[in-house]
Amino acid sequence: MSADQRSASCDGRSRSVLLARPRGFCAGVERAVDIVDFALRLYGPPIYVRHEIVHNQYVVREFETRGVVFVDDIGEVPDNSLVIFSAHGIPPSVRGEATARGLRTIDATCPLVTKVHHEALRYVDEGYHILLIGHAGHVEVEGTMGHVPGHVTLVQTVEEAEVVEIPDPQRVAFLTQTTLSIDDVAGILAVLQHRFPEIVGPTKDDICYATQNRQVAVKAMSSAVDAIFVVGAPNSSNSNRLVEVAKASGVPAYLVQSRAEIRTEWLEGIDTVGVTAGASAPEALVRDIVDALRGEDGSLEEMDAEPEMVQFPLPVEVVKDLRESGRDPDELIRNFRQRWYTPSG
Numbered sequence: 086m087s088a089d090q091r092s093a094s095c096d097g098r099s100r101s102v103l104l105a106r107p108r109g110f111c112a113g114v115e116r117a118v119d120i121v122d123f124a125l126r127l128y129g130p131p132i133y134v135r136h137e138i139v140h141n142q143y144v145v146r147e148f149e150t151r152g153v154v155f156v157d158d159i160g161e162v163p164d165n166s167l168v169i170f171s172a173h174g175i176p177p178s179v180r181g182e183a184t185a186r187g188l189r190t191i192d193a194t195c196p197l198v199t200k201v202h203h204e205a206l207r208y209v210d211e212g213y214h215i216l217l218i219g220h221a222g223h224v225e226v227e228g229t230m231g232h233v234p235g236h237v238t239l240v241q242t243v244e245e246a247e248v249v250e251i252p253d254p255q256r257v258a259f260l261t262q263t264t265l266s267i268d269d270v271a272g273i274l275a276v277l278q279h280r281f282p283e284i285v286g287p288t289k290d291d292i293c294y295a296t297q298n299r300q301v302a303v304k305a306m307s308s309a310v311d312a313i314f315v316v317g318a319p320n321s322s323n324s325n326r327l328v329e330v331a332k333a334s335g336v337p338a339y340l341v342q343s344r345a346e347i348r349t350e351w352l353e354g355i356d357t358v359g360v361t362a363g364a365s366a367p368e369a370l371v372r373d374i375v376d377a378l379r380g381e382d383g384s385l386e387e388m389d390a391e392p393e394m395v396q397f398p399l400p401v402e403v404v405k406d407l408r409e410s411g412r413d414p415d416e417l418i419r420n421f422r423q424r425w426y427t428p429s430g
């Protein structure tokens with residue numbers, strides 16, 4: 086996209102934009118996309134990734150052009166290939182299938198999702214039945230439930246919390262999907278704690294720092310804007326939750342993946358817009374959408390909420406192979422990450 090195109094707003098008007106910070110890529114997503122990038126550099130294409138590495142089509146397409154093949158089933162991976170597991174985590178059955186086939190694997194599961202898997206296994210070892218607060222069909226939920234089959238019941242709503250049955254009310258634990266709305270979980274948990282006073286769980290909940298910080302930032306900006314645009318994919322849980330949080334704060338909110346999705350009727354009478362991005366949305370998309378909303382003369386201001394310093398280490402085998410090939414992982418990370426932060430030409 087040219088600079089001229091970027092400077093024109095999508096409805097020909099200029100307006101003020103408030104940009105939430107933190108927004109966009111979290112530490113788990115950065116780690117996952119770094120892993121795929123390094124695997125391409127080290128081992129060459131084709132490389133297979135089970136499920137979208139992160140829920141964003143821009144990222145997926147970037148990798149597809151470099152020779153990554155995304156699959157939903159390990160059965161689609163040819164023999165003797167390398168397969169990477171996405172940031173959302175996998176049930177042990179998927180790892181077992183890959184191992185049985187002799188496939189080489191790299192696990193890009195976010196460490197905060199792995200933490201939930203470990204909590205689930207520990208609770209079941211201790212004789213607890215688990216109530217998992219989450220959304221049916223989400224790949225992270227499938228991965229977590231797959232670690233403790235037969236010992237976990239999914240609870241999606243307050244209504245479900247009010248009627249869910251468990252084997253023993255004295256031995257019940259709760260866990261949560263990492264990307265939920267803080268307020269929704271609080272409501273569901275209140276019902277579960279009322280019905281099962283002995284329920285145990287993590288100190289707070291498992292909603293990750295990135296999900297929480299982005300929701301806090303959206304709430305903070307909601308009183309200062311006329312509408313909020315969330316940059317993210319329809320299948321991105323944390324992006325959808327940001328839209329819900331904005332709407333619950335009384336502001337019209339829209340999920341968009343590109344400037345082409347912005348409808349001009351959404352902008353009628355709107356002088357100040359807030360922009361944020363889900364944890365899997367690259368900054369390059371955010372900047373393009375900001376340009377489309379702001380126009381040539383609109384102001385742009387960043388609004389700070391919680392500072393983020395979280396970083397997750399790469400898998401040791403990837404770092405080892407990079408060093409043995411004479412590459413410096415830190416330098417590669419610095420160079421490679423630029424592509425997600427700069428609008429492509």
Ligand code: SF4
Pocket residue numbers: 111112113114172195196197198263264293294295296323364
């Ligand atoms: S949103 Fe949270 S749990 Fe998901 S990858 Fe990012 S840091 Fe990890």
